[in-house]
Amino acid sequence: MSEKIITTEVVIVGAGPAGLFQVFELGLLGIKCHIIDTLKAPGGQCTELYPDKPIYDIPALPYCGARELVDRLMQQIKPFGAEFHLGEETVELKKQSNGRFHVATDVGTVFDAGAVVIAGGVGSFQPRRLGVEGHERFEGSQLHYSVKNAADFHGRKLVIFGGGDSAIDWTLALAPKATSMVLVHRRPEFRAAPASVAKMRELTETGQLRVVEGLAHELHADGDLLKGVHVKTSTGETQLLEAERLLVFFGLAAKLGPIADWGLDIDKKAIKVDTEKFESNIPGVFAIGDINTYPGKKKLILSGFHEAALAAFGVQHYLYPAKKQFLQYTTTSPAMQKRLGVATA
Numbered sequence: 001m002s003e004k005i006i007t008t009e010v011v012i013v014g015a016g017p018a019g020l021f022q023v024f025e026l027g028l029l030g031i032k033c034h035i036i037d038t039l040k041a042p043g044g045q046c047t048e049l050y051p052d053k054p055i056y057d058i059p060a061l062p063y064c065g066a067r068e069l070v071d072r073l074m075q076q077i078k079p080f081g082a083e084f085h086l087g088e089e090t091v092e093l094k095k096q097s098n099g100r101f102h103v104a105t106d107v108g109t110v111f112d113a114g115a116v117v118i119a120g121g122v123g124s125f126q127p128r129r130l131g132v133e134g135h136e137r138f139e140g141s142q143l144h145y146s147v148k149n150a151a152d153f154h155g156r157k158l159v160i161f162g163g164g165d166s167a168i169d170w171t172l173a174l175a176p177k178a179t180s181m182v183l184v185h186r187r188p189e190f191r192a193a194p195a196s197v198a199k200m201r202e203l204t205e206t207g208q209l210r211v212v213e214g215l216a217h218e219l220h221a222d223g224d225l226l227k228g229v230h231v232k233t234s235t236g237e238t239q240l241l242e243a244e245r246l247l248v249f250f251g252l253a254a255k256l257g258p259i260a261d262w263g264l265d266i267d268k269k270a271i272k273v274d275t276e277k278f279e280s281n282i283p284g285v286f287a288i289g290d291i292n293t294y295p296g297k298k299k300l301i302l303s304g305f306h307e308a309a310l311a312a313f314g315v316q317h318y319l320y321p322a323k324k325q326f327l328q329y330t331t332t333s334p335a336m337q338k339r340l341g342v343a344t345a
């Protein structure tokens, strides 16, 4: 079977604020790109870690919610039609003999890119694992960190671990369909929305749900079949909970992941770059935002925006070395205004 290869000027790895603004800066120069993120939504740390918190140090915005910042960036880059590949981890990056790049994701999307900008932040966000011995054996079959198809969990004995919104939302959604349902959380308090927690408590009163305060201790298996999980409760006793499926919602942790294997010069989990173009040791591969390092680096959104502007010129020069570069203003440049879709004439 021949694999479909997407040919593009630039691939951006990471759709956090830096990657999103990179789309804008490349777009102003008339350069098209595809953008990949492991997460299912754009915004990186802003969306994943602190969507409802206010940010006070974005120039000219005295106050901006983190989610709002991402919404505004998405609106700002709309004219440039970047194609998003969300829910895909970039796993391969190889320079080819013609100076272009082979980039591939974990779901088999393959790119032939003229240049690459890595805006991977603190790395790929991965679900925090259950962490009991032998859990890997059941991952993807009976142990899951997300729900891809809810019907797989219907008519099953379910145990859900976690105390945040995902754990409670899936408990509410699946309890009426499950044969049995136990929610395990290490503390009596839940971090989920109070209205959802109240609904969850109602389910315990009608007998559709049992809540256990404790920690996963050991898996209970019969050969290759997971039959349940031993949980150490807050009172110190061990309880066996029968389970055909385990769902674990312990949040996400960031890992540099595959970026570490691409031959880049890395110092303390960050890619070393110059401060003229934010180019790495591999010509044609640029790194911006929290993922890069250089003397004086500060991991701020503002820094990522500045780096994206200069990296765009570096990318342009790599792709089109003969092209004369000059600075244009969005206020006065007809070419930029045309690209932005705001040209009046």
Ligand SMILES: Cc1cc2nc3c(=O)[nH]c(=O)nc-3n(C[C@H](O)[C@H](O)[C@H](O)COP(=O)(O)OP(=O)(O)OC[C@H]3O[C@@H](n4cnc5c(N)ncnc54)[C@H](O)[C@@H]3O)c2cc1C
Pocket (backbone or CB within 6 Å): 013, 014, 015, 016, 017, 018, 019, 036, 037, 038, 039, 043, 044, 045, 046, 049, 050, 054, 055, 056, 057, 088, 089, 090, 091, 119, 120, 121, 122, 123, 124, 125, 256, 257, 258, 259, 288, 289, 290, 291, 299, 300, 301, 302, 304
């Ligand atoms: C609680 C908190 C509050 C903060 N408050 C502020 C503030 O007030 N002001 C400020 O300036 N900064 C603040 N920051 C820091 C700011 O959020 C970061 O500097 C910023 O998010 C960095 O942007 P980024 O685009 O470089 O990386 P990120 O936001 O980390 O985004 C990187 C993206 O790359 C993706 N990725 C990584 N590897 C891969 C791969 N192999 N394939 C596909 N995708 C990949 C990740 O999934 C992620 O979505 C705060 C951070 C936190 C945690």
